[in-house]
Amino acid sequence: MAQIGKLVVCGVGLIGGSFALGLRKAGVVERIVGIGRTASALERARELGVIDEVATDWASALDGADLVLLAAPVGQMGSIMAAMAPHLAPGTVVTDAGSTKRDVIEAAYHHLDSRLSHVVPAHPIAGAETSGVDAAFGELYRDRKVVMTPLPESDADAVALVRSAWEACGATVVEMAPNDHDRVFAAVSHLPHLLAFGLVHDLAGRANAELLFSHAASGFRDFTRIAGSHPEMWRDICIANRQALLGELDQYLAELAYVRALLMAGDGKRLEELFDEARVARNAWASQFPPTSSAE
Amino acid sequence: MAQIGKLVVCGVGLIGGSFALGLRKAGVVERIVGIGRTASALERARELGVIDEVATDWASALDGADLVLLAAPVGQMGSIMAAMAPHLAPGTVVTDAGSTKRDVIEAAYHHLDSRLSHVVPAHPIAGAETSGVDAAFGELYRDRKVVMTPLPESDADAVALVRSAWEACGATVVEMAPNDHDRVFAAVSHLPHLLAFGLVHDLAGRANAELLFSHAASGFRDFTRIAGSHPEMWRDICIANRQALLGELDQYLAELAYVRALLMAGDGKRLEELFDEARVARNAWASQFPPTSSAE
Numbered sequence: 001m002a003q004i005g006k007l008v009v010c011g012v013g014l015i016g017g018s019f020a021l022g023l024r025k026a027g028v029v030e031r032i033v034g035i036g037r038t039a040s041a042l043e044r045a046r047e048l049g050v051i052d053e054v055a056t057d058w059a060s061a062l063d064g065a066d067l068v069l070l071a072a073p074v075g076q077m078g079s080i081m082a083a084m085a086p087h088l089a090p091g092t093v094v095t096d097a098g099s100t101k102r103d104v105i106e107a108a109y110h111h112l113d114s115r116l117s118h119v120v121p122a123h124p125i126a127g128a129e130t131s132g133v134d135a136a137f138g139e140l141y142r143d144r145k146v147v148m149t150p151l152p153e154s155d156a157d158a159v160a161l162v163r164s165a166w167e168a169c170g171a172t173v174v175e176m177a178p179n180d181h182d183r184v185f186a187a188v189s190h191l192p193h194l195l196a197f198g199l200v201h202d203l204a205g206r207a208n209a210e211l212l213f214s215h216a217a218s219g220f221r222d223f224t225r226i227a228g229s230h231p232e233m234w235r236d237i238c239i240a241n242r243q244a245l246l247g248e249l250d251q252y253l254a255e256l257a258y259v260r261a262l263l264m265a266g267d268g269k270r271l272e273e274l275f276d277e278a279r280v281a282r283n284a285w286a287s288q289f290p291p292t293s294s295a296e
Numbered sequence: 297m298a299q300i301g302k303l304v305v306c307g308v309g310l311i312g313g314s315f316a317l318g319l320r321k322a323g324v325v326e327r328i329v330g331i332g333r334t335a336s337a338l339e340r341a342r343e344l345g346v347i348d349e350v351a352t353d354w355a356s357a358l359d360g361a362d363l364v365l366l367a368a369p370v371g372q373m374g375s376i377m378a379a380m381a382p383h384l385a386p387g388t389v390v391t392d393a394g395s396t397k398r399d400v401i402e403a404a405y406h407h408l409d410s411r412l413s414h415v416v417p418a419h420p421i422a423g424a425e426t427s428g429v430d431a432a433f434g435e436l437y438r439d440r441k442v443v444m445t446p447l448p449e450s451d452a453d454a455v456a457l458v459r460s461a462w463e464a465c466g467a468t469v470v471e472m473a474p475n476d477h478d479r480v481f482a483a484v485s486h487l488p489h490l491l492a493f494g495l496v497h498d499l500a501g502r503a504n505a506e507l508l509f510s511h512a513a514s515g516f517r518d519f520t521r522i523a524g525s526h527p528e529m530w531r532d533i534c535i536a537n538r539q540a541l542l543g544e545l546d547q548y549l550a551e552l553a554y555v556r557a558l559l560m561a562g563d564g565k566r567l568e569e570l571f572d573e574a575r576v577a578r579n580a581w582a583s584q585f586p587p588t589s590s591a592e
Contacts (some may be wrong), residue, residue, distance in 0.1 A: 075564070125513050145511070180507075187499060188512040192519040194555060195491060197574040202551040203483060204577035213581045215441070216484040217421050219525075221585055222518040223488045227578045229515075231571035239564045246559055253552065255498040256545070259490060263542055268371070268535045275527035278493040281500035282523040285509045289517055 001164035004029040008061050008068040010080060011036050012045040014127065015097045016071030017136025020050050022169030025138040035061045036072070045133040062087045067161060070096035070104075075236035077104050081111035093118045093158045095165075099185065099233070101149045101178040103240035108151070116153035120162040123147045123181065124171060131230050142170030149178040186244035191252060193234055194245065196227040297460035300325040304357050304364040306376060307332050308341040310423065311393045312367030313432025316346050318465030321434040331357045332368070341429040358383045363457060366392035366400075371532035373400050377407035389414045389454045391461075395481065395529070397445045397474040399536035404447070412449035416458040419443045419477065420467060427526050438466030445474045482540035487548060489530055490541065492523040 007023065009016040012034040023029040034042045034051035035058070042054040055061035062068070062084060070080055077098060088094070094112065098104045101121050108119045126144040146166040150159045163173045176184075203212050238245055262271050303319065305312040308330040319325040330338045330347035331354070338350040351357035358364070358380060366376055373394060384390070390408065394400045397417050404415045422440040442462040446455050459469045472480075499508050534541055558567050 125511065127515075145513075147511070184504075184508055184511050187502075187508050188516050192495065192516055195495070195552075196519060197571045198551045198555050199488065199491070199548065200574040200578045201570050202548060204573060206483075208480075209577075212480055212483050213577075215421065215443070215480050216581065216585075217441075218585075219423075219522045220484050220488055221582060222521045223492060224578050225518045225582075226515045227571075227574045228582065229571075229575065231568045231575055234571050235564045235568035238559060238567055239562055242559045242562065246556070249552070249556055249559070252495065252498060253549070253556075255494045256491075256549065259494050260542070260545055260549075263534060263538045263545070266535055266538065268531045271534055272527045272531035274497050275493045275523075275525075275530050277500060278496035278523045279525065279527055281505070281509075282496045282520050285512065286517060286521075286524065289512075289514075 001028055001168055002161065004066045004161075004165070005031065006065045006067075007032045008055070008065045009034050009051065010061075010068065010070045010084075011072035012042060012051055012133050012136075013071065014131050014133070014135045014140070015124065016069055017045060017048075017050045017133040018126075018138065018140035019069055019071065019097070019124075019165075019169060020045075021136055021138035022141055023165060026168035028165070028168045033061055033065070037076075041133060048133060048136075050133055050136055058084045059087045062089065062092060065089070065092045067165065068092060068094045070094070070098070073230075073233045073236040074098040074100050074103055074240045075232075078107040078111060081107050085111050085115075088112070088115055090115070090118070093120060093161050095120045095122050095162045097122065097124050098240075099123055099189070099237045100240040101147075101181045105149070105151065105178050116151055117155040118158045119151060120154050120158050121149045121151070121178070122162060122166065122173075123149075123185075124166065126171075131233075139170065141166065144171050146171045146173045147176050147181055148173050149176055149181055182241050183244045183247075186241055186248045190237055190241055190245050191248040193226050193229060194238065194249065195252070196224050197229075197234070200224050200227040297324055297464055298457065300362045300457075300461065301327065302361045302363075303328045304351070304361045305330050305347065306357075306364065306366045306380075307368035308338060308347055308429050308432075309367065310427050310429070310431045310436070311420065312365055313341060313344075313346045313429040314422075314434065314436035315365055315367065315393070315420075315461075315465060316341075317432055317434035318437055319461060322464040324461070324464045329357050329361070333372075337429060344429060344432075346429055346432055354380045355383045358385065358388060361385070361388045363461065364388060364390045366390070366394070369526075369529045369532040370394040370396050370399055370536045371528075374403040374407060377403050381407050381411075384408070384411055386411070387414070389416060389457050391416045391418050391458045393418065393420050394536075395419055395485070395533045396536040397443075397477045401445070401447065401474050412447055413451040414454045415447060416450050416454050417445045417447070417474070418458060418462065418469075419445070419481075420462065422467075427529075435466065437462065440467050442467045442469045443472050443477055444469050445472055445477055478537050479540045479543075482537055482544045486533055486537055486541050487544040489522050489525060490534065490545065491548070492520050493525075493530070496520050496523040
């Protein structure tokens with residue numbers, strides 16, 4: 001791939017920091033500048049060698065930048081784009097790592113309307129229970145998928161740069177329409193997070209919560225692992241994608257109404273069929289899933 | 297503990313087989329006899345050295361037996377007890393490994409009413425995604441919990457024998473009332489299983505199931521691991537404990553109705569609070585949970 005002279009990472013946590021480390025390891029970036037809302041986190045990123053410099057304003061951050069990755073919670077994308085817009089040179093490519101795409105794209109149309117040819121939204125399907133720059137590592141994206149949702153306006157060279165950057169991190173890039181992206185991830189990621197948060201919240205509020213948790217075992221541990229995720233990030237995702245998420249939640253509530261009716265009727269035969277179909281589908285999927293480190 | 301001269305295991309799969317292996321490893325059992333509905337599985341258990349002999353009828357199985365473990369799906373406990381009752385000597389202690397306790401106890405009152413002093417129901421909180429005797433191992437119960445629910449009629453020596461057998465396998469034994477057991481496990485085990493089975497069943501039936509699964513990542517993998525569980529076993533558990541399970545399901549549906557209202561209103565503040573409370577409770581629990589092999 002073409003060398004990236006200057007990379008700007010906005011939000012140097014697990015996601016942004018691992019992108020920086022991955023590109024550095026691949027030897028395709030010369031200088032990495034970090035910018036964000038928490039000065040101490042940026043300083044830590046510099047200490048760790050994840051970034052070379054901390055920028056305190058967008059004018060200096062964007063000066064001579066080839067590529068900008070926005071790796072902040074999606075609820076902040078609009079105000080970030082508004083702040084960077086006046087300083088964005090025509091040749092600078094802007095991408096993001098947001099877990100939702102329609103809202104990020106809407107923000108780009110609103111705030112970066114004169115620069116759309118160089119905006120290439122994307123979503124790396126990787127993450128971990130941990131967060132923050134101390135958790136970042138250059139191999140996070142190895143063998144992971146990155147869903148890229150280019151705009152009709154996106155320039156082919158800009159798309160190629162973003163693709164090759166993620167590929168340099170070891171990821172496989174697939175393209176999708178933003179609507180499809182948001183619907184698919186509402187089903188396989190956003191809804192499960194909501195369900196896990198909901199279950200733990202429900203149990204934690206009970207008078208006998210301590211007794212309940214003391215008997216929970218590893219099935220519960222795995223089922224609720226995603227309830228340990230970052231509340232602000234997930235608030236933003238749920239709000240940004242609430243249309244699709246409500247659709248998925250309602251479909252799931254219909255499924256639970258069916259399961260409830262089988263339980264009420266004591267219909268063991270149909271319950272077993274349902275469980276069996278789920279097991280077959282789940283095991284067929286899991287057998288193809290890479291057994292390496294965690295990803296979301 | 298007192299030596300067990302003859303142990304009978306009914307249902308020599310992961311649970312029953314691991315109990316046999318654990319006791320054998322501890323050197324506290326002389327002879328182990330297996331009985332069950334699948335001759336080939338029993339033969340396999342004998343080949344693997346998990347049991348010493350296969351019994352084809354209850355009369356010979358129970359002849360001189362000190363302890364019997366019933367490790368079959370809970371839906372079969374009634375008919376198993378009915379079949380064994382005529383051959384059960386007064387001194388033989390009967391325990392089980394059922395995941396529900398009220399129904400097993402009801403079956404004991406019905407079929408073993410003249411032997412209740414030697415009936416000591418229990419539930420080992422351990423298991424794995426795998427099943428069958430090939431998956432059995434003597435360390436399955438090490439550092440795991442076993443919930444024992446003795447009857448008012450249970451003889452102190454019988455209770456002590458069952459307790460010491462599980463302790464010889466490395467488990468910690470706690471006592472609980474059967475009703476409390478069934479309510480607690482409806483909340484922290486049976487409901488999560490139902491929710492995971494339901495989600496996978498819902499997605500697997502969609503026209504775009506393949507697309508959906510192809511984008512599912514490790515959050516989904518962990519959330520749905522328990523949807524790979526044994527359908528017959530879980531059918532029996534859900535039917536046996538449906539009263540408590542329906543209560544838990546309805547409480548969870550109320551939680552989802554609240555979450556749905558927050559989504560509809562776009563109430564990011566309260567969503568974030570809910571997520572944060574869940575994360576704090578989940579991480580506090582998980583930090584105390586033993587990080588060893590899987591358990592259910």
